[in-house]
Amino acid sequence: MTSQPQGVPTLQAAPEEAGRPSASGSWWFFLAVLRARPQFALGYGIVLLIILLAIFAPLIAPFDPQQANPSAFLQPPGWPYLMGTDATGLDIFSRVIYAPRIDLAIALAGTLVSAVFGSIFGSIAGYYETKRGLGTLVSGFIMRSSDVIQAFPVFVFAIAVVAVLGQSLQSIILAVAFVNAPIYLRLMRSQVLSVRRLRYVEAAYIAGTSDLGILARHVIPNAMAPVLAQLSVNIGWAILLTSALSFIGAGVEAPTPEWGSMIAMGYQNIITGHWWPSIFPGLALALTIFGFSLVGASVEVLADPVRRGRLAGEVRQRRGANVAPAGQV
């Protein structure tokens, strides 16, 4: 018996679609998709850039992002302050490129925690939904709890979580995880509901495999694809949520370089014509979320067998069109 049924979407590229062997074929197919959809390439480029900035910020930043220099307050963009300075003389450029270290770390950690816990509880809720006895009760309890969390506006709920747990990095991660968990929970539950009815799952059940074994070996692996697609979309939202919390003062403490906190520190100066302390971090934040949204859109397409098949056909067609003239020559 196999744990990989036919027709279940995976993220691995189908070699036959690209007409190449598996490993290099996947890579080639990915590149071909990026050529066919330049907006996806832009998204990956932005995300890659942000990650590189986060890693190499200490090598790139010309100034210490947390060392105020009041004698150079509110310097406009130019040299040596490429994006100017804020009211305390902190270098905006150095802070903008340091900020992804915090924003990305919180967003990644928060999203991963929410994906893991949301998926686990979603699987349990989906798997036991139609079973009688304690399982139904557990499933019902999980879903109603999710309803309660989702009944609150996300931002208000996140503020409440931080207020209850106290302002710290861990609290912000937990707040991000908490408000996002129901998304994964519902996604996983719907996937599990359809997967658990497939024959190979029934076969495993008849073969005497335990519920935990069926869930872990047969159901969850085959229901994960949409969750993975959702991850990249959610990272963008998690960055936005982190920045929003910092903007209102419930997130990262100043002067830690973080985009939302930087916008909050600078927005009052816009009225007096000093736009740079808040506009540059705002642009960086917008660009990052845009990048992650594009990556999310690409993963969504690649994870959907129908849309991926259509894209593969398009890629083949382009390749054929490119090759044909050469053949004529």
Added chain:
Amino acid sequence: MSSFRDFPLPNLNRRNLLQAASATAAATVMPRILDIPAAYAQAGSTLVIAAPATPQSLDCNFDVSLGTFEAIAALYDGLLGFEKIPDAGVPDARREDIAFHADKPGGVNMVGKLAESWELSPDAKRVVFKLREGVMSNWGNELTAEDVRWTWNRAFELGGLGAFYTAVTGLKKPEDIKVEDKYVVSFNVEDPNPLLLKIHTNLYTPVYDSVKCKAEGGTDDPWARKFIENNSAGFGPYQLQQLVRGQQAVFQARADYYGGKPAIDTVVFKEVPTSASRVQLLQGGAVDIAQYLQPLEIISLKNVPSVAVETVPASFMIWIELNAKIEPFDNVDVRRAMNFAFPQQEVIKAVYQDLASPLNGCMPNIYPGFSGEFYDYEYNLDKAKELLEKAGHGGGFKSTLAYNAGDPVQEPIAIIYQSALRKIGIELELKKVPAGSFYNFVTDRKQPMIFYVDSPWCPDPGYSLTLYFDSKSYVNYSNYVNADVDKLLAEMAATADESLRLEKAKEAQKIIMDEAPWTFVCYPNYTMARKADLKGWTYYTSNNIRFQDFSR
């Protein structure tokens, strides 16, 4: 015939263009958003004020919030006021004459408000006020000595701020205030008290219309707490027309005010929480006065022709409490080091745009008895390091600085201070406290370091120093204790000899400045940002405006 070339064009640059565009947008849109009636914004006899908050309560015994100050000044009058003199720095402005005058009773240049005349006994144990006759409240009841007695008895009964005022004047029981005649009232204390007269100039010692208050309160609420919280029963120049908390308060001038009807008929006191919006409204002409602006905003308004901006030295002080009960600030050398490591001049320039002066003392520098010569904490990191080593903290230490999220200047000051302290090995964690709970953080006295902004409302050295440095004072938020200072303050409170008091005040300031219970930040100026055609502004040491001063 004129063409567009004949009109002078202002220097048009990106910043001017942005400011003009936002002001135009504000003038067009904001009055609608804020529900400022067009007639209010236009009418000559109406004053529209953009303030950070509307009054929360109109009972000054329990409320010291922004907005309440202005309301109390409009609705009530006290017995006395300071004489007004032209401000030395701003030609059109006036200010209270708070200087020491050896030839005046109590050394103070005062004018009668509800009191027509007064007499302070030579031993400063008794003061007698003769009230003006025929002064009517906004409810039509005549002012009598019974109103004064009832007002101070209310302070005794309800406690709150009233308890503070009775304590500092040495009043121990309600019977200390005696009705001598229908229009004569006396205050009697056992020990000489230098504040016995001066306290009646305070904004928060107004006189209530006891007839109306008794009628409204009845037997259930004999001190009319509920009534006074939402209404007024006073002898001031205005009466309350409307109070919608969080939106606006409207005040109407009283035609029967004993001092003559104020020039401005109606005052609309609008809540506009963000200072940037208040600036825009003033620039666009939608309001007449924008209160509590940020230094950069004040600077930007100086180029707007329709707006007049005046800043004057004020009684405001901003400092950082160094909690003497929390290590390492229990060590004087550490506290001194913290001051040597504070880049005061750079903070004043970068954060306050030079609209402040260095806090070189422990009381307002505009008050009589102030001594500025004991400040010797010029920015010097070597000296700071030396003191830290002497205190056994040569390797530095970690601490936390709490600041008010609602005060935009505190965060940049904290960041600059943090950067400076890092250079001598002190790691400062910044804690942003929401504005709503900040005061609780201060009064809890559990923070090692916390910002505080205040101004003692009575321009007296004994009052100011006792407030912050007497070991028993509620407002001594740095937990500072020095037996010599306590003794000097007690001696100041027990004598009416002004020369002796000033001598002891100087001695106390020397000790306090040497022991540095605060990180001394600055004296922020008071700024009035108004339409250019509005005249009559007067600066008060209570740092609020009084509507009756204005005219067009």
